[in-house]
Amino acid sequence: MSNHMFDAIRSAARPEATFIETLDGQVWTYERMLDFSARLAHVLTELAVRPGDRVAVQVDKSPQALMLYLACLRAGAVYLPLNTGYTTAELDYFIGDAEPRIVVTTPAAAEGLRAVAEKHGARVETLDDRGGGSLLEGVAGADAGFQDVPRGPDDLAAILYTSGTTGRSKGAMLTHDNLLSNALTLREYWRFTASDRLIHALPIFHTHGLFVASNVILLSGASMFFLPKFDADAVLRLMPRATALMGVPTFYVRLLQHPGLTRQAVAGMRLFVSGSAPLLAETHNRFREVTGHAILERYGMTETNMNTSNPYDGERIAGTVGFPLPGVSLRVVDPETGVPVATGETGMIEVKGPNVFKGYWRMPEKTEAEFRDDGFFITGDLGMIDAGGYVHIVGRGKDLVISGGYNVYPKEVETQIDELPGVIESAVIGVPHRDFGEGVTAVVVPEPGAALDEQTILKALEDRLARYKQPKRVIFVEELPRNTMGKVQKNILRQDYADLYQTADAS
Ligand code: MCA
Numbered sequence: 007m008s009n010h011m012f013d014a015i016r017s018a019a020r021p022e023a024t025f026i027e028t029l030d031g032q033v034w035t036y037e038r039m040l041d042f043s044a045r046l047a048h049v050l051t052e053l054a055v056r057p058g059d060r061v062a063v064q065v066d067k068s069p070q071a072l073m074l075y076l077a078c079l080r081a082g083a084v085y086l087p088l089n090t091g092y093t094t095a096e097l098d099y100f101i102g103d104a105e106p107r108i109v110v111t112t113p114a115a116a117e118g119l120r121a122v123a124e125k126h127g128a129r130v131e132t133l134d135d136r137g138g139g140s141l142l143e144g145v146a147g148a149d150a151g152f153q154d155v156p157r158g159p160d161d162l163a164a165i166l167y168t169s170g171t172t173g174r175s176k177g178a179m180l181t182h183d184n185l186l187s188n189a190l191t192l193r194e195y196w197r198f199t200a201s202d203r204l205i206h207a208l209p210i211f212h213t214h215g216l217f218v219a220s221n222v223i224l225l226s227g228a229s230m231f232f233l234p235k236f237d238a239d240a241v242l243r244l245m246p247r248a249t250a251l252m253g254v255p256t257f258y259v260r261l262l263q264h265p266g267l268t269r270q271a272v273a274g275m276r277l278f279v280s281g282s283a284p285l286l287a288e289t290h291n292r293f294r295e296v297t298g299h300a301i302l303e304r305y306g307m308t309e310t311n312m313n314t315s316n317p318y319d320g321e322r323i324a325g326t327v328g329f330p331l332p333g334v335s336l337r338v339v340d341p342e343t344g345v346p347v348a349t350g351e352t353g354m355i356e357v358k359g360p361n362v363f364k365g366y367w368r369m370p371e372k373t374e375a376e377f378r379d380d381g382f383f384i385t386g387d388l389g390m391i392d393a394g395g396y397v398h399i400v401g402r403g404k405d406l407v408i409s410g411g412y413n414v415y416p417k418e419v420e421t422q423i424d425e426l427p428g429v430i431e432s433a434v435i436g437v438p439h440r441d442f443g444e445g446v447t448a449v450v451v452p453e454p455g456a457a458l459d460e461q462t463i464l465k466a467l468e469d470r471l472a473r474y475k476q477p478k479r480v481i482f483v484e485e486l487p488r489n490t491m492g493k494v495q496k497n498i499l500r501q502d503y504a505d506l507y508q509t510a511d512a513s
């Protein structure tokens with residue numbers, strides 16, 4: 007048997023062609039990628055990583071970190087990337103749940119993480135963003151003739167955790183074919199070829215930067231400029247040498263604020279893709295005015311990779327996420343009955359296809375609850391299909407805030423706030439934010455006479471929640487608005503605080 011995903015990567019690789027260029031002058035050819043990932047796969051095997059074992063990774067972005075993903079594919083391991091913002095408290099849960107064989111972290115975080123990892127039977131290895139760390143020590147001396155571990159289409163390639171609306175995070179199990187089928191579809195749909203040069207400024211611990219961006223480039227034999235993080239100056243400096251950019255809406259909002267964004271600056275670019283959060287029609291229209299380019303918006307999820315995309319050749323309509331991708335079935339149904347609604351009517355978006363994940367790690371009941379009997383996955387997004395066939399996302403059936411492309415589940419933040427002394431209850435909402443799209447905002451009911459202020463709450467959350475989940479503002483109220491059933495009316499709170507971040511000095 008072959009290695010389903012890596013065989014495809016290998017056949018697209020032209021050894022002498024550039025795969026990655028970094029801002030500090032590193033050049034990784036495809037040959038170097040093949041050689042390094044083979045050696046690293048060998049190192050993993052030496053560390054007793056066996057096929058099916060999880061390898062948890064919380065490191066800064068670097069070419070070596072991407073090699074670790076590829077080495078896991080080759081070694082038949084299950085890659086488990088973790089947001090660098092997660093605190094030790096958050097990691098404790100992920101490591102306990104996934105039971106990885108090893109946890110790869112930064113040298114700076116290693117000591118703090120050791121006790122947690124060892125408690126769950128995992129060994130700690132380090133990797134820094136300059137190519138150092140204990141994990142890489144054996145790479146130079148390792149055998150480059152690694153025999154890729156056989157993996158079929160249905161074998162696990164990765165687990166990515168998504169926060170849950172009801173508390174505990176769930177590990178989405180993605181197979182080799184989930185990744186391969188989607189990347190091949192996107193390659194064709196977005197016309198990627200070996201001549202493309204992508205500006206890669208996304209993190210590589212989520213679907214967008216890891217699978218959509220990196221896998222599409224790998225399977226096209228194309229190259230990418232690998233930035234440690236988004237930086238509008240650097241992106242604009244690279245544009246004359248690049249052909250494509252993939253980003254979250256915040257990238258485009260920030261580029262539009264940059265005086266360097268002009269028609270001339272983007273003259274060599276052929277494609278701008280946006281996703282992970284809604285792109286405002288205003289941003290789409292302004293970008294077109296300034297650059298002449300219509301940003302191509304697409305829609306996906308951790309559980310499904312990409313589901314829909316605006317067309318490459320046809321009209322890219324602002325405020326829509328385009329058509330279901332080839333091979334993906336998408337329907338909009340009445341959430342209660344599961345019966346499809348008429349064209350133009352709003353309902354729950356459900357999808358089915360080779361892109362859809364295998365289920366939640368060790369949560370068969372949760373998996374079952376999110377699939378229909380005929381195999382469609384219930385996305386939790388509310389949508390509508392218009393007469394032209396374009397899919398519109400019109401809201402969320404799930405209580406979710408998306409801040410700068412990162413998902414924040416209010417329930418998780420509320421649980422932490424409610425545990426603080428002096429708090430009776432809280433409601434966490436997302437309200438329009440000029441930079442992040444939505445700003446995480448906490449509305450808190452204090453006990454009468456409690457000495458609570460915004461800073462006390464924010465300080466207390468520092469060690470409990472990743473920075474991006476922490477509220478940008480905390481507002482105190484005497485009581486929360488409730489309906490007759492006693493449910494908190496978040497829509498009223500969202501209306502009341504809609505202007506919170508709209509002023510020029512809003513944080
Ligand atoms: C940084 N901060 C944030 C965020 N990012 N706060 C809220 N939301 C965020 N997304 C905090 C920083 O900790 C800092 O706090 C302050 O905000 C300002 O930091 P700044 O330097 O401006 O931020 P940045 O480093 O420039 O990051 C902003 C960013 C970044 C470029 C938008 O968050 C980003 O790259 N987002 C992409 C996320 C992504 O890849 N999502 C895809 C998920 P302080 O200074 O107070 O410490 S995959 C997905 O959703 C599906 C599958 C899909 O469809 O793609």
Ligand code: AMP
Binds near residue numbers: 281283304306
């Ligand atoms: P994640 O759990 O990080 O995979 O985030 C997936 C969610 O992001 C989806 O369920 C949608 O709610 C949202 N999302 C992704 N792309 C878009 C988009 N283009 N427009 C609106 N929402 C989006």
